[in-house]
Structures are given as C-alpha cells and as structure tokens.
Amino acid sequence: MPLWFEDYLLKNFGAALMGSDFTRMMFTTFVVPKTFLSINMFPDKPGVAPDAIDFIAPFCPRKRLFVVTDGYAIRFCDRITNAFEKRYGFATHLWSGALPEVPLESIDDCVAEMAAFEPDLIMGVGGGSVIDSAKVAWLRYERPDMKKIEEEINPIFPLGLRKKALLAGVPTTSGTGSECSPTAMVTDTAAGMKIAIVHGELIPDFALLDPSLPAAMPPELTAGTGLDVLAHAADAVLCPAANDLTDAIALRAIQMIFKYLPRACRDGRDREARYKMHLASYMAGIVLSQAGSGITHSMGHAVGAVFHIHHGMTVGLMLPYEIEAYSYVSDKYMEICGALGVKARDNRTSLLNLVKKIRALMKEVGVPVSIKGFGVSKKDFDAKFEKLVSLTMSDPANVIPGVYLLTADQYRTIYRHAYTGRDLNLDTAL
Ligand SMILES: [Fe+2]
Structure with missing residues (x-):
C-alpha cells in the first residue's frame, strides 16, 4: 500500500485544489x-x-x-x-x-x-x-x-x-x-x-x-534551530499558499530573527533574545502550518539525510536558493526586503542584497553557507548526487499543498551551486 502522500488522487487533484488561489479565496482556515x-x-x-x-x-x-x-x-x-x-x-x-x-x-x-x-x-x-x-x-x-x-x-x-x-x-x-x-x-x-x-x-x-x-541550548543548536525558524517564516511568505494573515505573522517573525538570533547565540543567558526567539519560533510554526514549506525543506531534508547535517542548518543553507529560484515566478521576496529594510535601485539588486544579508546572518551565527562548508568532499557529493535529487523529488514538502514544483534538472542545477555556495545565474533559465 502506498504512503498517504503517494495517493494518486490526493497528489494530483487534492493538493492542487487545496493550494489554488480559488480555494483559498473561498475557504481559508486558521x-x-x-x-x-x-x-x-x-x-x-x-x-x-x-x-x-x-x-x-x-x-x-x-x-x-x-x-x-x-x-x-x-x-x-x-x-x-x-x-x-x-x-x-x-x-x-x-x-x-x-x-x-x-x-x-x-x-x-x-x-x-x-x-x-x-x-x-x-x-x-x-x-x-x-x-x-x-x-x-x-x-x-x-x-x-x-x-x-x-x-x-x-x-x-x-x-x-x-x-x-x-x-x-x-x-x-x-x-x-x-x-x-x-x-x-x-x-x-x-x-x-x-x-x-x-x-x-x-x-x-x-x-x-x-x-x-x-535557554540551556548551546550556541550551535541555537543557531541551527534559529535558521529553521527563519526558513519556516520565509517559506510562508514565498510559497503560493501564503495569505494576508500568514504574511503579517511571518514578516514580523523574520524581523525578530535577524534582531535576536545573533544575540541568543552570543549569550544564551540573554533573556530578551531567548524570549523573542521562542515566540518567533512559534509564529513561524503557525505560518508554516498554514502556508506550507518550500524547497528549503524538500532539499534540506535530502541534504540532512544524506550527509547527516542538522535540519535547521540545511534548510538555512537552501534558503538563498529558494529565494533565487522562486524569483523566476514571483517578486514576493520584495516583501521580505521591505521588512528587513533591504533597499536597492531595482528588484534584482534587492534580491541579491537579501541573499547576502541571509548569508551574513549564517556566518555571524557560525553556520556554513555551502554544502562543501560542512566538510562534504566533492567525491562524496558526486557519489550521492542522484540520491539527493531523488530524495528531493519524493519529499513530502513537494506534495503538501501550495508549493512550486521544480523538475529534477532544476534541482540538479541548484545542488551544483549549493555545493560551493554560488548564487544561481538569474540571467539564464533555471
Ligand atoms: Fe523545519
């Protein structure tokens, strides 16, 4: 018997229907x-x-x-x-x-x-x-x-x-x-x-x-879990199932993470930072539940499973790629730029500045910004490359309603860039 998310009707009709603009306009639960x-x-x-x-x-x-x-x-x-x-x-x-x-x-x-x-x-x-x-x-x-x-x-x-x-x-x-x-x-x-x-x-x-x-979490775990919170909130803004309720909560959570995560990592006894990060985690959990997750999670799950890396670190690592990949079909990332005060003369430059800001946060809290940075050798990466792609394609985050579906070749392109932490070439098709 197939797993629940492999059910043909659910996968091909239910998910599409539940993630559609029409359905959300008619019926939004919270x-x-x-x-x-x-x-x-x-x-x-x-x-x-x-x-x-x-x-x-x-x-x-x-x-x-x-x-x-x-x-x-x-x-x-x-x-x-x-x-x-x-x-x-x-x-x-x-x-x-x-x-x-x-x-x-x-x-x-x-x-x-x-x-x-x-x-x-x-x-x-x-x-x-x-x-x-x-x-x-x-x-x-x-x-x-x-x-x-x-x-x-x-x-x-x-x-x-x-x-x-x-x-x-x-x-x-x-x-x-x-x-x-x-x-x-x-x-x-x-x-x-x-x-x-x-x-x-x-x-x-x-x-x-x-x-x-x-408050007892060590800095490394604080950083990993904090990046998971960031990915949940950003996914909720970027995924097509977002709505006005989720945007309001997610954008506020993103502001809180950029302000308080470095403080919580620097000093675990910083009560204000712990309080705000605990609340941001909850807020991001709410919007994740409503709006779903994106390729941060389908790709992050695969990288975590294959190379045994903490979940939060892998989804944080994939967040710049999600922003870049989704920018081909939506300029919703500009709302994150607005919340974080990332300004530039045009959307493209704003996007690149947003990606830089995310990577700067990762570096500040001591998290690598590439798969290679986690100590994965090129030989190991190449040997497990197709496994990464197939796990990504079959990940539940690819069938939960409201996600942009990418092809295996698109995932291959992203993984090749993510190995060394290079930006996607936005001048060419993904
Ligand atoms: Fe997560």
Missing part, C-alpha cells in the same frame, strides 16, 4: 492552539491571576496527565507534573523514551503505557521529535484501529481525535514549531526514509511557551 507564553509557566502555587494550568485543568475531567519526553528534556518535567499534581490533583505518568527522528517502532512502548494509563491530557515536553512522538502516540491511542498510520492517514478526511484526550506541546527548543503544526515527522527505519504524518487534527490544543526552557 487553526492554532490556545497559546500561553510565560517565563514561569508551571508554578506549583496559584498566582494572583489565572495561568495556563488554571485554564487547562477544567478541560480534563478525569485529571490524568501523560507526559512524553526524552532523556534530555526529562529535567524539566518534575516541575510540570508537580504543578498539575499539587494544584489540581492530577495523576501523572512520565514516558521518557522519545528518540531523535521518531523511528515508528520507538513509540510502541509509549502507546502501550498510554493505553494502560488512560490519560485525558497528553503533553509533549521537548524538541520537535518529542512533540512529534507525542502526536503519533496520541493518534494511535485515540485510533487503535489504524494499524499503519503512514499509509492510512489522509488529511482530507476527519480522524475523530479528542474523544479520549487533549494534546499540549511544551517546546524546549526554539525551532521546529511542532507545538502548533499539523505535522509529525517520523522515520520508517526499515525503508530508511522520513515520512511526514500530516493532518489538521494533529494541531495541539495547547501550546505552552516558556522561554526559560530553551
């Missing part, structure tokens, strides 16, 4: 979690005003909290479970076995423990992989009849979730936006491929944003 932002998100005593816990508790009649986390983020979980236990008498259960990249089989234990505990609130506390693990475990808890979700899920048809529990996301990094997205990235270990599980009902009910949690 679904976001109930959102809380605070530097002391989980106090164990009531404060002077109602807080997130006061708001969430009434939604949980059985008061049973199941926390999904990993070996790193478990350090934050005591104060979370304490707060729910002390203030509202929740019974709590912690599962800390989430793994990077979410191998599908890795959450079998989690699903079994969840089914035995019968929670009415599930909380993912961690980075994107943890929250994605929580999403998939929650989906399997709610729908035990679905044996192979990667084949059976279909974003067009209802799943009927939330009959047993609600979902909350507590990000401990500022990057993936999983706490507000309809996507869970998982890995089919046997097939050696990443699969995006996508459904609107997977958008969490609550997003709890505490900027003190990502």
